[in-house]
Amino acid sequence: MEMVKLTIDNKQVEVPRGTTIYKAARQVGIEIPVLCYMDLKDLNIEHKPGGCRVCVVEVEGRRNLAPSCSTEISEGMIVKTHSIRVLNARRTVMELILSDHPKECLICAKSGNCDLQNMAIKMGIREIHDQDIAEMSTYRTDFSPAIIRDMNKCIMCRRCETMCNDFQTVGALSAINRGFMSVVAPAFEMDLEDSVCTYCGQCVAVCPTGALTEVDNTHRLVRDLSNPAKTVIVQTAPAVRAALGEMFELPAGTLVTGKMVSALRTLGFKYVFDTDFSADLTIMEEGTQMLDRLTRHLNGDKSVRLPILTSCCPGWVNFFESQFIDMLDIPSTARSPQQMFGSIAKTYFADKIKVKREDLIVVSIMPCLAKKYECTRDEFKVDGNPDVDYSVSTRELAHLIKQANIDFHSLPDEEFDLPMGESSGAGVIFGATGGVIEAAVRTAYELFTSKKLEKVDFQELRGMDGIRKATIDFDGLSVKIGIAHGLGNARKLLEDIRSGKSSYHAIEIMACPGGCIGGGGQPLHHGNFDILKKRMAALYREDNLKPIRKSHENPYIIKLYEEFLGKPLSEKSHKLLHTHYVDKSKKIIYI
């Protein structure tokens, strides 16, 4: 590799040719401020549109200032990152960006976590020249069931566009118009709800300002908790416990399961349950369906299409419902754990505690924004009453705990309530990419071979690579398994299936990087994927600590089938735990 020598702020630097000034400066400890720039190393995404111009530096011999994020170094270059000229230009750039940005930081959802706000603080901006003549944008606000677009706060960094188009390949967002009128919007400026948006929330996760935020259900929740006529119960998704601690300054990867349960109880939930329980239930249904299709396929039944795809991830479901409508019959029909929980809670459990369906409010704590949309779907309602009333993100839960004056650190570790709080380790790992299929393998292996599975850890299914494949030996039968996280990776696997090149038996797909642990509702990781890896490790740690590691050994799942459901794929299961998929491509105007 050819090395190039240059000087940055009087420091000698030697870096490979092709490096940008910004990255070269970082190597010698000089942190040039950046705003629109985003580096997601593990996804191979370096977003450097050079649009905001906050990162400008002075290069000797060059007439104008250079954007350091997108300017490559050259031999003998002399760079100044904090000359008076640079500081003045940077301040002017910031003032111009702020001039048409709403100054409502006090009531903005992103306040305290906003890159633009932090930059203004860092530069010590105290006034904006000519603010009185600055024109303000008056773009309408777009409310979808999961994501709110307030384009007046958009600074055109276009990070969301990169996530939506390059990483997720959803293609819902694009920069439109030009100059002052430019914003990021769906085609024809339709509402997000009418577009191909999957609500994966990765745009929200990278948005530097309050332009893209989640629908906030905290006020609704507080109102319901204070209503004595309602019984409010809660379920918590696996990925929440591995990330919630970050919102209380605990190091990434700290497991806060016990504290979280305790906090929820303090908040006033009558029963604190675990989505891991219904994850176990999902494995019973999905795993059985997988085995059923596999055996029929092996017996020569031509009507069975393989591979079978997982269906736990609502972002992924939205994706294939709008972009792969020719494959609606391949994914498992099993509902997601969130919806299985709601459905069982409002039938089996409601009967048990003798509460009427209308008086039972099921809330879910999710790392996900698509879950907010999922629970509003008509398929998951009985006489207009939703199985899961609404979903609250990990971030929202942290805000609620803070609002309620709960000192998270001093909370005792508490246990989930029974029966729907008991789960196996298989349910826990649902939150990490590869976890669902590993959980399914643990159960399917024993059901298929009638032998006891001695080694339950399948290292070959774990990891952070976008697409992974493994072959698992089912006592002589090689089961080929594919795993993808990120919808762009999923698209590759799907296109292989479409063209008949795919030889997998089963595929797990998660919409977000790393699986649910990297969901759109999680504490912001600001592109630091080490955080995701730590969250992932935490989930496998919890799995290891569980006395029961296989879903079908969960005693309360066994009891649920004995008392209520009969057996997996029974008529009752079909009614309560399975769903169908709809063709959403018609939403696009294409004739």
Added chain:
Amino acid sequence: MWIKARKLFTFSTGKIPKGKQDMSRIKVELKKQDVDKIREICKSFDNQPGELINVLHKTQHTFGYLPAEIQEVVARELNVPVAKVYGVVTFYSFFSMIPKGKHPISICTGTACYVRGAENVLAEFRKILKIEVGETTADGKFSINCLRCVGACGLAPVVMVGEKTYGRVSPEMVKDIINEYEE
């Protein structure tokens, strides 16, 4: 609460004044031969996503403008998100989503016409037809566009309606010109 807020905000962008019909949002029904024509254009560029601008250029040349329905077809043919196509169409002022009127009015605002009062003529057209430059009247009859020099500077200011040219146009003549095309 969201539902209520939603209703309040469901008008279009700030660009279009209230009460005015947004001509770029009129539904268009494409006939099969139209779709085939677009496909042909895309194919002539090997359906390359990188040729998007060229494809749009040629498509607009064929159809006169680029309604949403045409953009959908182009997006699918080139395998690019339709949001991206719309992004390109709205970025370049050359592309238009508004159909030209039955009688497109072009006002020359080149140097000669400009100094001889083209701006006042343009203002009169805008006032009478109640549309801006680049727009089309709600009945689809007239649209206004500006152009730079038709090579008849001796006749400045020059106005063209369709293929017909009018010279030495004064604001007082505008009403009569429009009346010529009113049935």
